[in-house]
Amino acid sequence: MNALLPRDEHNQQLEANVHPTDWKNPTPDQPYQLVVIGAGTAGLVTAAGAAGLGARVAIIERDLMGGDCLNVGCVPSKGVISAARVAATVKNASDFSVNVPDGVEVDFDGVMSRMRELRAKISHNDSAKRFQDLGVDVYFGQASFLDSQTIDVAGTRLPFKRAVIATGARA
Structure with a gap:
């Protein structure tokens, strides 16, 4: 995994939830009924649903649980878009007879810090610990199919009956 930058408290909290540096992959003691490759939205929902049943x-x-939505897509973009909307409202305040003093400016570093804080605060929902508590064995590493019933992750062989590939898509 690449280090999350900047190494502020928010990115450290995110990392502690969605790819803990001290995480130890479990050792399988029997075949899994389901192995899910990819811990983005689709993979997490699939794993939680199957475990719940x-x-x-x-x-x-292989990287950060939560996938694009939590880490680089939905959540971060909504945090930045919210700040942009507020800035546009302030810019256009005079249209509503609200006088805002000249010189109001956007602190982009602050906007990005707020985005990282919001992302970190909700990352517990996609965390390795939460899914472990749901009864899902969480593995970090690159998955490779060895055959139709075995996947290798960082040298550990995971026997399985069914697999779901939920690694995202491209247009």
């Missing part, structure tokens, strides 16, 4: 489930993520 009593299946023995493993999820594999």
